Amino acid sequence: MTEVKDARGLLCPEPVLMAKGEIDRLGSGTFQIVVNTAAARDNIARLAKNQKWDLSIEQLGEEFFLTLKK
Amino acid sequence: MTGAVVAALALVLVRLGNPPNMGYCIACFLRDVAGGLGLHRANTVQYIRPEILGLVLGGFLTSLSTREYRALGGSSPLPRFVLAFFAMIGMLVFLGCPLRMILRLSAGDLNALVGLAGLVGGVAIGILFIRKGFSLGRATAQNKSSGYIFPAITLALLVLLLARPAYIFFSEQGPGSMHAPLLASLAAGVIFGALAQRSRLCLVGGLRDFILFRDFYLLSGFVAILLVALAGNLALGSFNPGFENQPIAHSDGLWNFLGLALAGFASVLLGGCPLRQLISASEGNTDSVITVIGLIAGAAFAHNFGLAASARGVPAAGQIAVLIGFAVVLTVAFFNSNAFSKQGGAEQ
Numbered sequence: 001m002t003e004v005k006d007a008r009g010l011l012c013p014e015p016v017l018m019a020k021g022e023i024d025r026l027g028s029g030t031f032q033i034v035v036n037t038a039a040a041r042d043n044i045a046r047l048a049k050n051q052k053w054d055l056s057i058e059q060l061g062e063e064f065f066l067t068l069k070k
Numbered sequence: 071m072t073g074a075v076v077a078a079l080a081l082v083l084v085r086l087g088n089p090p091n092m093g094y095c096i097a098c099f100l101r102d103v104a105g106g107l108g109l110h111r112a113n114t115v116q117y118i119r120p121e122i123l124g125l126v127l128g129g130f131l132t133s134l135s136t137r138e139y140r141a142l143g144g145s146s147p148l149p150r151f152v153l154a155f156f157a158m159i160g161m162l163v164f165l166g167c168p169l170r171m172i173l174r175l176s177a178g179d180l181n182a183l184v185g186l187a188g189l190v191g192g193v194a195i196g197i198l199f200i201r202k203g204f205s206l207g208r209a210t211a212q213n214k215s216s217g218y219i220f221p222a223i224t225l226a227l228l229v230l231l232l233a234r235p236a237y238i239f240f241s242e243q244g245p246g247s248m249h250a251p252l253l254a255s256l257a258a259g260v261i262f263g264a265l266a267q268r269s270r271l272c273l274v275g276g277l278r279d280f281i282l283f284r285d286f287y288l289l290s291g292f293v294a295i296l297l298v299a300l301a302g303n304l305a306l307g308s309f310n311p312g313f314e315n316q317p318i319a320h321s322d323g324l325w326n327f328l329g330l331a332l333a334g335f336a337s338v339l340l341g342g343c344p345l346r347q348l349i350s351a352s353e354g355n356t357d358s359v360i361t362v363i364g365l366i367a368g369a370a371f372a373h374n375f376g377l378a379a380s381a382r383g384v385p386a387a388g389q390i391a392v393l394i395g396f397a398v399v400l401t402v403a404f405f406n407s408n409a410f411s412k413q414g415g416a417e418q
Binding site for chain 1: 136138140142145200205206208209210211270272275278279282283284285287341342357
């Protein structure tokens with residue numbers, strides 16, 4: 001069971017900070033983070049790329065579920 | 071890419087009649103809009119700038135077409151108003167938003183370099199609080215129509231601008247009287263709004279992300295504006311390096327530094343520079359709308375109470391207002407950081 005971090009409704013840079021916090025805390029593994037703006041989605045995608053984590057994105061309604069894996 | 075186009079548009083707008091080094095300036099233009107509506111009576115800076123209206127409409131239509139439009143709100147509206155109010159005071163003491171700071175720098179105005187140093191310092195202070203858990207809390211979904219109010223107000227302003235009724239002010243002298251033809255300004259605004267929506271260009275965000283994450287994406291837009299505008303100014307012969315006699319600027323280093331430091335500090339807490347706030351407001355974020363209203367209110371107060379700087383320098387009242395601004399922004403930052411205050415910050 002992967003944990004889902006909730007970054008809905010948070011403005012930049014908080015969603016990215018939340019994702020970065022998980023990346024630093026886990027080191028490797030899998031986690032999910034949910035956001036509801038395209039800006040937050042793109043920012044976390046860029047972070048994942050910079051940190052070399054794999055990313056998959058699933059859109060449900062107006063929310064984006066990002067799964068990061070390393 | 072966006073940065074390069076913005077720089078080119080800014081140079082073209084100045085050629086077509088906008089004030090020097092002010093092809094685009096979100097702070098100055100919001101101030102002019104406030105003046106056009108008679109919210110302040112400084113008769114040199116009154117004009118409902120079509121660039122602002124175009125920016126909002128361009129951002130709104132683009133966000134609709136990309137399905138990124140979201141009606142959101144409820145993330146500390148009143149603190150945002152206050153932060154924006156003092157951010158504007160800081161910018162009008164410097165005489166420009168972060169965007170105009172770059173344009174001034176590209177034309178050789180070295181006072182802008184002092185402003186840039188201040189901006190970086192202000193952003194760094196804001197980041198200290200972000201690292202201590204600063205947050206203005208979550209925005210939640212609002213009724214979809216709430217997000218349409220801001221574009222509707224913008225359309226109404228466009229009607230007033232075109233109809234020119236007697237109660238709308240148009241400067242006959244000073245920077246407010248200098249403007250490119252309405253349609254050119256409006257078109258440039260729409261293009262800029264569409265590009266800024268797509269790229270999420272943010273000048274404060276560029277510095278912030280670089281300092282926080284070593285992420286160069288937003289900062290690259292910042293650098294592109296500077297380089298293209300610099301090349302343009304060199305080619306057009308409008309590059310005049312120096313501190314003295316720069317257009318619509320003063321050379322009081324301390325207040326240039328502190329003005330943009332205050333603006334940078336408040337903008338980081340708000341999540342973006344005035345440009346980004348306008349785009350975010352057009353995408354349906356009603357908290358950003360409150361922020362824009364705070365900016366406009368700050369501009370109105372700055373001119374009604376003689377706080378804004380001019381080429382002659384920064385009035386004493388403006389200096390005091392900047393110091394009060396630092397105290398207020400620090401207080402807001404403190405009480406919304408969960409490291410310092412149990413109520414502050416978002417739940418993690």
